[in-house]
Amino acid sequence: MNKKLSIIIVLALMIGLSVQGKGLKTINNTNDKKNTTMKFELPKLPYETNALEPVIGKQTVELHYGKHYQTYLTNLNNLVPGTKFENADLETIVKESDGAIFNNAGQALNHYIYFLSFSPKGGGEPSGKLGDAIKAQFGSFDKFKEDFEKASIGVFGAGWAWLSKDKDGKLHITQESNAGTPLTKGYTPLLGFDVWEHSYYLDYQNRRADHVKELWKIIDWKAVEARF
Numbered sequence: 001m002n003k004k005l006s007i008i009i010v011l012a013l014m015i016g017l018s019v020q021g022k023g024l025k026t027i028n029n030t031n032d033k034k035n036t037t038m039k040f041e042l043p044k045l046p047y048e049t050n051a052l053e054p055v056i057g058k059q060t061v062e063l064h065y066g067k068h069y070q071t072y073l074t075n076l077n078n079l080v081p082g083t084k085f086e087n088a089d090l091e092t093i094v095k096e097s098d099g100a101i102f103n104n105a106g107q108a109l110n111h112y113i114y115f116l117s118f119s120p121k122g123g124g125e126p127s128g129k130l131g132d133a134i135k136a137q138f139g140s141f142d143k144f145k146e147d148f149e150k151a152s153i154g155v156f157g158a159g160w161a162w163l164s165k166d167k168d169g170k171l172h173i174t175q176e177s178n179a180g181t182p183l184t185k186g187y188t189p190l191l192g193f194d195v196w197e198h199s200y201y202l203d204y205q206n207r208r209a210d211h212v213k214e215l216w217k218i219i220d221w222k223a224v225e226a227r228f
C-alpha cells in the first residue's frame, strides 16, 4: 500500500471514530439539550459512597445509586428506542410519557436531583433568594422543615416529598407516589426526599421519620439554590 493511500485510510478511520463518538454521547443532565442520541447514564457522585454516613450508609448508597437508580436508567435505555422519545431529553420524556417509560424516566429524573442534593459538608440553612422565599412563604426555615417532614412521613407506600417552584416563583411542598414528580404539574423540582423503603431500610428499618429528620444534615443547599 502506498503512503498516500494509508494516510487517507487513517484519516477516514479517525473521522469515522469521531462521528461514532458523538453518537455515543451520553446525557443525564436535564439542562443539556444539545445531544440528540440519548443514552442515559448515572451522573458521577460528588462524594464517596461512605461520605454521607451516618445519615445514609455506604451500603445504602451503593445499592440505591448503583443498583436501583442504574436499573431505572437501563430500563429507560431499553424502552425508548423505536418510540417518539428516541431523540427527546429526559424532561420531555417525563412530561409526555406514561406507563413504563414514565415510571423509569420519572425515577431517572428524581434520583438525579436526589443524589446531587447531598454533601458530607451539607446541612445548615439555604441562603440567598431561596432562603428568603422559604422564610417569606413558610414563616421560618424551621416551619418549612416541619411541613416538609410531615409531607415525607405522610406519603403512603413508595413515593417522594418535593419542594418545587411554580412559574411565578411560588414554592410548593407536594407528595408524589411512585415515580411522581412536580415537573408534571408544571413546577420546577428543587429538593426531593425519596421515601421508598430502599432509601432508608438498611439504616433505619421502619423508622422513616428518623431518616427524614436526619437528612437535613447532608443537604447541599448550594445545589438546591442553584435550581431555584
Ligand code: MN
Pocket (backbone or CB within 6 Å): 064, 068, 111, 194, 196, 198, 199
Ligand atoms: Mn430511590
